[in-house]
Amino acid sequence: MNEQLPPSRMSNPFATCWTDDRRCGYVNSSEDTAGDTLSRIAALGWRGQIIGPHGVGKSALLREIGRRAAGRLDVRLVDVSFSTTRRSEMLIDRQQLLLVEGFERLPLWRQMGWLAAWSVMQQRVVVTTHRRVPGLPVAKRLAPSVACLQRLFHHHVRDSDTPVALADAEQIFTRCGGDLRQTWFELHLLHEQRRRRSAAKPVRVAYC
């Protein structure tokens, strides 16, 4: 019986633990870097919005901005998907920088309310959103990028043995409309399916 290795997070380079933006960070896909975005936000008085569709890297960029700004300002991050958006979280010291992830998940009336409050209080705030919201300048627009996919793909597979090729990733990325998160999910499954297929032994059938 063949020795089968125990299951491990190391067995698939596309597992969420490796592809999550909190793990691999923001990857620049154009000449406009995270540092450029940070400079633009600072010039705008530390107020802005990062716009883009699902899985394009908004959260990764927001966290990178927070990491870089932490040396200059006191930074607070609110993730709307895990937060009840309490007043104490969304209205903070105006000298602090508030980063709001997933602003579009709030009902429209709540979005308008917070935008009005931030304007009155001159709150330093940067949000991520799918569509442009009024009252905050646009700091960055993100669009799906094959160049970004290529860089991330090579980063994930460099220390891994995978039957998945870059061509597979590009094909899936196009089919998913540039959604990186969905692309990693599908590559994860493809890796598992091909790994099992390559390990399968031919079956001999004997007729008596």
Place this chain on the structure above:
Amino acid sequence: MTSTQLETGAELWLDRGGRRYAPGETLIGHYRLGAWRDADLQHIELSVLWYTAGQGEEDFGVHDFVRRREANLPRKIDETPLEFSSTLPHTPWSYDGQITKVCWAIRLRGFFAGGKQRVVETEFWLGPNGDASGSTR
């Protein structure tokens, strides 16, 4: 003997070459700190744990845990491998699925001056007859 050395320095291994254990069995392993001793090691943590991997957020559970302070750690000059053991629980079983996996591992974590940490980890199977593969062939 199977050893894993994610970073040079410490070694961690299990007594069983195939790394397969049944629920309720006693897992026995050894570790050696090696070059970690030269890097201003403060204390170590040895744990037996499970975690999920695959698509989605990770979940984990710690079954057994021990912490040893620097004063209790063996001197490098006399560093024979240290033994550890743990009676394994009945669940959850290891599972090697396509969407998600349940992974059992022993983990040795070293804490160094300045707040640095290093980790060495070795996975093993836990299941009936020491084999609970979910893969289809």
